[in-house]
Amino acid sequence: MGKLSEQEFQAYLKQIRELTEGTFDKMQKDIEVTNVFPEEFYQLGIKNNLYRCSLPTEYGGWGLSELEILKVQEEFSRGPGGMRMHLHYAMDLNWRPLYDFGSKELKAELMPGFQDRSVFTCWAVTEETGGTGADIKTTAVKDGDDYIINGEKFLISHTDCCNYAYITVLTDPNADKDHRLSTFMVPCATPGYEVTPMPHMMGCRGSGHTGLKFTNMRVNKKYLLGKEGDGLHISIHSLSVSRVHIAASNLGMAQRMLDISLKRAHDRITFGKPIIERQAIRMKIADMATHIHALRTMVYDFAKDYELDPHGEYIEEKAAMCKLFSIWVTKVCGDEMLEIFGGIGYFEDCEYGPTERLYRDSRAMWLEEGTPTVQRITISRQTIKHGGHLEYLD
Numbered sequence: 422m423g424k425l426s427e428q429e430f431q432a433y434l435k436q437i438r439e440l441t442e443g444t445f446d447k448m449q450k451d452i453e454v455t456n457v458f459p460e461e462f463y464q465l466g467i468k469n470n471l472y473r474c475s476l477p478t479e480y481g482g483w484g485l486s487e488l489e490i491l492k493v494q495e496e497f498s499r500g501p502g503g504m505r506m507h508l509h510y511a512m513d514l515n516w517r518p519l520y521d522f523g524s525k526e527l528k529a530e531l532m533p534g535f536q537d538r539s540v541f542t543c544w545a546v547t548e549e550t551g552g553t554g555a556d557i558k559t560t561a562v563k564d565g566d567d568y569i570i571n572g573e574k575f576l577i578s579h580t581d582c583c584n585y586a587y588i589t590v591l592t593d594p595n596a597d598k599d600h601r602l603s604t605f606m607v608p609c610a611t612p613g614y615e616v617t618p619m620p621h622m623m624g625c626r627g628s629g630h631t632g633l634k635f636t637n638m639r640v641n642k643k644y645l646l647g648k649e650g651d652g653l654h655i656s657i658h659s660l661s662v663s664r665v666h667i668a669a670s671n672l673g674m675a676q677r678m679l680d681i682s683l684k685r686a687h688d689r690i691t692f693g694k695p696i697i698e699r700q701a702i703r704m705k706i707a708d709m710a711t712h713i714h715a716l717r718t719m720v721y722d723f724a725k726d727y728e729l730d731p732h733g734e735y736i737e738e739k740a741a742m743c744k745l746f747s748i749w750v751t752k753v754c755g756d757e758m759l760e761i762f763g764g765i766g767y768f769e770d771c772e773y774g775p776t777e778r779l780y781r782d783s784r785a786m787w788l789e790e791g792t793p794t795v796q797r798i799t800i801s802r803q804t805i806k807h808g809g810h811l812e813y814l815d
């Protein structure tokens with residue numbers, strides 16, 4: 422299937438919203454307790470083309486534009502956070518590092534598998550024993566046509582449902598700090614690959630998180646992405662794009678927070694009047710709407726830049742800005758939503774929508790693809806480089 426017409430695309434967005442706020446919301450009640458997705462969830466993802474739609478057409482996808490991908494992302498992010506986390510990953514970081522940096526042969530072998538989830542990955546950078554980036558301790562040592570990998574990762578998502586793992590490792594501790602790391606796409610069935618348990622999370626229940634341990638894991642050089650020493654660049658570029666997908670997730674969540682707050686404010690009557698008529702409530706609604714509009718504008722602006730040049734000069738900076746601002750948006754909207762709902766918003770099964778779950782789920786966005794501090798470090802570095810200018814200023 423090729424590109425969708427505008428009408429087909431709008432119908433698809435509606436289909437995804439109905440799936441998310443209907444079936445997915447209902448399914449999540451059990452998942453909050455079991456912390457495991459049932460097989461039905463993955464099957465619904467396949468049936469509704471959520472693994473396929475963002476892929477390039479040459480690999481069985483629909484070839485959606487970046488803007489269209491971000492709009493689909495916004496719709497399913499209105500639903501349960503764990504499912505959002507899985508699908509957000511499926512639509513971007515799952516396949517993009519291989520597509521952008523893999524060899525022709527590896528792409529031909531593995532890219533077609535993403536459309537029906539027969540290939541699914543995890544992205545393993547974070548380590549317990551140091552900072553992310555040049556501080557990585559997991560090593561890969563060349564041995565003929567292979568590399569021997571040793572080390573540990575933690576806080577890694579999707580380890581319960583992946584069959585390949587993107588792993589960032591140290592290949593040359595003596596190189597300059599930009600060229601010490603490399604990235605491999607390793608089959609999880611490789612001897613020496615081990616999954617280590619982690620406790621349950623505050624929210625986003627169902628998406629599997631564990632540690633990983635590699636003991637003398639022998640990996641052929643065909644699984645190296647880019648060249649040896651490209652790992653930092655691959656991480657920065659891949660995470661930049663993924664950061665905007667987190668921003669689109671925050672957009673979907675914040676929009677749902679506003680939508681259900683409006684409904685509640687119309688229905689709730691105190692002292693003879695619906696609270697929507699109170700100026701104090703209207704100020705909150707104005708703040709929520711303004712934040713959401715500003716975020717949507719930033720996300721769409723990024724999509725425009727990305728479509729012109731995925732490796733453009735402002736991609737990294739704008740992506741970090743989108744992610745940083747999107748956290749504030751969900752923070753403002755989450756707080757205002759709970760104020761508008763009053764006490765009932767603090768309970769599960771609120772008839773207007775999952776207020777308490779939205780609030781808990783949103784906290785993961787602070788951490789995924791880097792903390793707010795890390796976004797600020799990126800933005801300030803780029804802002805200083807660009808002399809305080811984005812492209813539209815002289």
Ligand SMILES: Cc1cc2nc3c(=O)[nH]c(=O)nc-3n(C[C@H](O)[C@H](O)[C@H](O)COP(=O)(O)OP(=O)(O)OC[C@H]3O[C@@H](n4cnc5c(N)ncnc54)[C@H](O)[C@@H]3O)c2cc1C
Nearest residue numbers: 544545546547552576577578785788789790791792794795
């Ligand atoms: C739900 C969830 C899913 C995740 N999924 C993945 C995944 O799939 N793959 C993966 O690789 N990782 C994953 N992570 C890890 C995530 O990317 C990290 O938690 C995040 O980047 C923060 O790193 P950290 O936990 O090591 O915090 P730390 O590095 O310990 O940071 C603690 C605090 O110190 C600050 N800090 C740290 N270093 C500096 C510095 N140099 N300067 C100033 N301040 C600093 C941080 O901003 C933060 O406020 C996930 C985390 C969560 C919660």
